[in-house]
Amino acid sequence: xxxxxxxxxxxxxxxxxxxxxELSVLRRAAAISADGHRRAMQAAARGTRQPPxxxxxxxxLEAELLRAxxxxxxxxxxxxxxxxxxxxACVLHYRADRAAVRADDLVLIDAACELDGYASDITRTFPAxxxxxxxxxxxYDIVLEAQLAALAATRAGVRFNGPHDAAxxxxxxxxxxxxxxxxxxxxxxxxxxxxxxxxxxxxHRTSHWMGMDVHDCxxxxxxxxxxxxxxxxxxRPPARILRPGMVLTIEPGLYVRAADDIPAAFHDIGIRxxxxxxxxxxxxxxxxxxxxxxxxxxxxxMRD
Numbered sequence: 001x002x003x004x005x006x007x008x009x010x011x012x013x014x015x016x017x018x019x020x021x022e023l024s025v026l027r028r029a030a031a032i033s034a035d036g037h038r039r040a041m042q043a044a045a046r047g048t049r050q051p052p053x054x055x056x057x058x059x060x061l062e063a064e065l066l067r068a069x070x071x072x073x074x075x076x077x078x079x080x081x082x083x084x085x086x087x088x089a090c091v092l093h094y095r096a097d098r099a100a101v102r103a104d105d106l107v108l109i110d111a112a113c114e115l116d117g118y119a120s121d122i123t124r125t126f127p128a129x130x131x132x133x134x135x136x137x138x139x140y141d142i143v144l145e146a147q148l149a150a151l152a153a154t155r156a157g158v159r160f161n162g163p164h165d166a167a168x169x170x171x172x173x174x175x176x177x178x179x180x181x182x183x184x185x186x187x188x189x190x191x192x193x194x195x196x197x198x199x200x201x202x203x204h205r206t207s208h209w210m211g212m213d214v215h216d217c218x219x220x221x222x223x224x225x226x227x228x229x230x231x232x233x234x235x236r237p238p239a240r241i242l243r244p245g246m247v248l249t250i251e252p253g254l255y256v257r258a259a260d261d262i263p264a265a266f267h268d269i270g271i272r273x274x275x276x277x278x279x280x281x282x283x284x285x286x287x288x289x290x291x292x293x294x295x296x297x298x299x300x301x302m303r304d
Contacts, residue, residue, distance in 0.1 A: 032072030089270025103129030123274035142174030
């Protein structure tokens with residue numbers, strides 16, 4: 001051969017766009033994963049009412065997930081499961097999964113299966129005892145509104161960062177409304193975003209590609225477009241334009257560590273809501289819709 005070619009970029013581009021068969025596998029993986037989340041929610045409700053001899057532990061809920069994945073036909077988890085109760089939910093990649101689960105804890109579960117070479121990725125947050133407290137509900141409603149806004153912004157023609165920007169504005173307003181960010185520090189949403197004051201409570205992006213890997217390959221910048229100059233003078237390539245067949249996650253969150261300047265009612269509350277979506281021309285298909293996320297859905301499931 002007279003030349004060598006790196007095919008990674010071409011293969012990455014191919015993996016960005018899912019055909020009908022790939023989408024069908026992703027839907028099945030999402031359904032299996034959603035069933036695991038429902039079972040874990042119900043197991044938490046049972047376990048807080050009638051705890052096992054050693055007390056309800058995070059690994060008891062993880063066991064429900066893993067059983068549901070295999071019983072549904074999945075070959076394995078798509079990644080290491082995160083089952084985080086109470087303050088552990090404020091650790092983004094918490095993996096110990098062995099702490100006690102108390103009835104008044106929120107439980108954050110980030111777990112999903114891999115089926116026939118394709119991943120899924122779901123996060124749900126729910127009250128272990130089956131009912132949200134007032135402060136838990138306040139923060140949960142903010143994250144849910146942010147997630148719904150991001151989903152509404154996900155469609156062909158929108159830049160990859162569009163859903164993130166939509167979610168961020170809702171989160172910023174919510175942080176101001178509940179007093180977690182003082183208006184003396186940032187008087188309005190634009191100031192919260194410009195100063196980065198929100199990063200104390202939301203320190204990650206809203207989306208990543210998903211497919212054969214849970215954090216799948218593919219360029220986040222639009223190929224062939226010249227870099228743009230940001231207000232601070234730095235230059236970066238414009239974000240990727242979403243197109244039909246792309247699959248990504250939508251996963252805003254809030255993580256409130258205990259601190260002297262934080263109202264005690266909000267101490268150690270961590271919330272994330274994550275769905276997998278396939279981009280369509282005018283909207284997106286929520287592949288993971290079967291995992292409950294509305295407050296009424298969660299509380300009803302855990303009560304039954």
